[in-house]
Amino acid sequence: AQSVTQLDSHVSVSEGTPVLLRCNYSSSYSPSLFWYVQHPNKGLQLLLKYTSAATLVKGINGFEAEFKKSETSFHLTKPSAHMSDAAEYFCVVTLKAAGNKLTFGGGTRVLVKP
Amino acid sequence: DAGVIQSPRHEVTEMGQEVTLRCKPISGHDYLFWYRQTMMRGLELLIYFNNNVPIDDSGMPEDRFSAKMPNASFSTLKIQPSEPRDSAVYFCASSLSASAGAEQYFGPGTRLTVT
Numbered sequence: 001a002q003s004v005t006q007l008d009s010h011v012s013v014s015e016g017t018p019v020l021l022r023c024n025y026s027s028s029y030s031p032s033l034f035w036y037v038q039h040p041n042k043g044l045q046l047l048l049k050y051t052s053a054a055t056l057v058k059g060i061n062g063f064e065a066e067f068k069k070s071e072t073s074f075h076l077t078k079p080s081a082h083m084s085d086a087a088e089y090f091c092v093v094t095l096k097a098a099g100n101k102l103t104f105g106g107g108t109r110v111l112v113k114p
Numbered sequence: 115d116a117g118v119i120q121s122p123r124h125e126v127t128e129m130g131q132e133v134t135l136r137c138k139p140i141s142g143h144d145y146l147f148w149y150r151q152t153m154m155r156g157l158e159l160l161i162y163f164n165n166n167v168p169i170d171d172s173g174m175p176e177d178r179f180s181a182k183m184p185n186a187s188f189s190t191l192k193i194q195p196s197e198p199r200d201s202a203v204y205f206c207a208s209s210l211s212a213s214a215g216a217e218q219y220f221g222p223g224t225r226l227t228v229t
Contacts, residue, residue, distance in 0.1 A: 032215045043118070043205060043220035051215030090157065101170065102147075102218065104157040 002027045004093045006105035013081045014113045021076040021108045023091030033074045034092040034102070035065055044090065050074060061085070086112045118221035120206050126227045132194040135224045138187055139208030147218060148181055148191050149205040157205075163189065164212065196228045 007022040025031060032051045036044040048059025055067040061084075065076045074091060091105040119138040127133050139146045147162040161171040166183045174181070178197070183189040193200055203225050207218040 034217075036220075041222075043222045044207075045220070046217050049215055049217065101159055101162070106156050 002031060002093050002095050002103050004091050004103055004105040006089075006091050006108050008108050009106065010109050010111065012111040012113065015083055016080050019076075019078040019081045019085065019110065021089050021091075021110070023074045023076065023105060024072050025074060025091070025093045026072065027093060027095060029095055031093045031095055033065075033067060034094070035059065035063070035074075035076050036090045036092060037087050038090065038107075039087045047076070047089075081110075081112050083112050083114065086110055118206055118208055118219050120204075120221035120224050122224060123222065124225045124227075126229065127196055128229055129197055130195045131228075132192065133196045133200075133226060133228075135191040135204050135206075135226070137189045137191070137206030137221060139189070139206070140219055141187065143208035143210055143219070144186075145209045145212050145216075145218075146183060146189050147207040147209075148189070149207065149220075151203045151205060151223070152201075160191070193226075196226075198228045201226055201228050 003026045005024045013019050034049045035047040037047050038044045047063050048057045050057050050067045058064045063078045065074055067074050088107045088109045090107050092102050094102050121136045144165050148160040149157050151157045160173045161181045162169055163183045179193055181191045203223045205220050205223045207220045209216045209218045
């Protein structure tokens with residue numbers, strides 16, 4: 001079975017400061033991992049993905065994530081938050097053995113203060 | 115490309131009524147997914163299709179829910195009869211494949227309110 005836990009339901013940062021969104025996964029096999037972002041009243045948009053290539057993955061809008069197998073983590077970071085980063089972020093795991101069905105974390109809502 | 119298109123964007127209906135949600139996937143995508151998003155349960159996969167054939171409907175909550183994909187460019191999710199606990203945002207997504215790492219493209223969602 002696969003599962004994913006986002007450790008913070010809400011994160012508040014000031015504009016221009018770093019953002020860290022934490023994600024831990026549980027999987028018996030090598031997973032594929034994604035981060036999606038959902039802006040208010042919009043659908044989900046892919047930020048980045050890990051599929052067993054480079055462990056440090058760069059995505060859109062300055063975000064990146066590092067896959068750490070020893071820690072079963074896939075934390076999302078951005079060095080400098082922008083007001084437009086205010087949204088909800090979902091960490092997602094999928095396994096080929098599970099038919100590549102996406103399993104979503106509970107989401108982290110990011111608030112960016114001016 | 116217009117992306118995944120869903121209609122209606124908002125639906126308000128009374129308990130007991132039939133509700134039909136519609137989705138047009140991205141042209142050329144062989145996989146179509148229906149998700150439900152609620153505060154209590156987060157995002158859940160309801161059902162997905164490959165080449166118009168339902169592959170996994172284990173997430174469909176009960177017999178009141180049904181989904182069809184009569185052709186490659188159209189899918190419906192029907193709730194009959196609807197209940198207040200069905201109130202949620204329903205997303206449709208499509209992808210080129212179901213291989214590991216395949217990106218799913220999401221529509222804007224349909225916000226359903228059942229009173």
